[in-house]
Amino acid sequence: MSDTKSDLRPLDDADLGVVLGWRNHPRVRESSFTTHAIGWAEHRAWWAAVRLDPAREVLVYRHDGVASGVVAFEHVRPGHAEWGFYLDVEGVEERGQTLAAWLGIERAAIAHAFDARGAAVLEGHVLADNHAVLSLHRRFGFTEVERYTRAVDGAPRQVVRVRLAKPSTKESA
Numbered sequence: 001m002s003d004t005k006s007d008l009r010p011l012d013d014a015d016l017g018v019v020l021g022w023r024n025h026p027r028v029r030e031s032s033f034t035t036h037a038i039g040w041a042e043h044r045a046w047w048a049a050v051r052l053d054p055a056r057e058v059l060v061y062r063h064d065g066v067a068s069g070v071v072a073f074e075h076v077r078p079g080h081a082e083w084g085f086y087l088d089v090e091g092v093e094e095r096g097q098t099l100a101a102w103l104g105i106e107r108a109a110i111a112h113a114f115d116a117r118g119a120a121v122l123e124g125h126v127l128a129d130n131h132a133v134l135s136l137h138r139r140f141g142f143t144e145v146e147r148y149t150r151a152v153d154g155a156p157r158q159v160v161r162v163r164l165a166k167p168s169t170k171e172s173a
């Protein structure tokens with residue numbers, strides 16, 4: 001194993017094509033709040049809006065140095081951030097890194113929110129039947145704060161809002 005570098009870097013224009021493919025993977029679409037296949041025009045409009053919005057930040061997750069997923073922060077304001085993520089489902093499966101990438105992207109996103117963005121609280125919204133991601137979040141200490149119903153493609157779906165507070169720094173006695 002040479003390169004074990006796993007981190008986040010800003011999304012840029014050159015990533016747009018590959019990221020669109022990841023976002024349109026059936027398993028990512030079925031986990032999302034908008035499940036249609038996103039076309040280029042919508043994708044470019046989304047990116048143009050993200051770049052102008054200081055409350056949003058989209059990052060590429062590199063696993064062992066390979067671009068493997070996207071972390072999207074939104075509603076970033078002092079002390080608070082919300083996030084979502086998706087992986088290059090096929091790529092991490094082919095490389096036998098699915099579990100490691102899920103753990104790595106979660107770890108990297110939490111560190112970014114608390115250390116780089118200065119959030120005190122990090123929240124996420126997950127479809128209630130997305131048990132894998134809910135248990136991943138629990139594993140990192142997220143707790144459920146709310147369940148609500150939202151329309152996904154016109155049908156009501158239950159959503160769980162989860163929250164993680166930044167651990168307080170222990171003072172030495």
Ligand SMILES: CC(C)(COP(=O)(O)OP(=O)(O)OC[C@H]1O[C@@H](n2cnc3c(N)ncnc32)[C@H](O)[C@@H]1OP(=O)(O)O)[C@@H](O)C(=O)NCCC(=O)NCCS
Pocket residue numbers: 019020023027028031032033034038042043046047072083084085086087089125126127130133
């Ligand atoms: C997967 C997940 C990030 C998708 O969230 P989402 O709210 O459906 O979509 P996003 O936050 O990506 O996008 C929000 C908006 O941007 C739009 N958009 C357009 N192009 C987009 C693009 N290329 N990427 C993302 N959003 C895009 C979406 O259509 C949506 O528009 P709307 O607000 O008008 O409906 C989110 O549901 C999540 O974090 N789920 C838990 C983790 C998970 O299961 N991940 C997938 C498994 S690998």
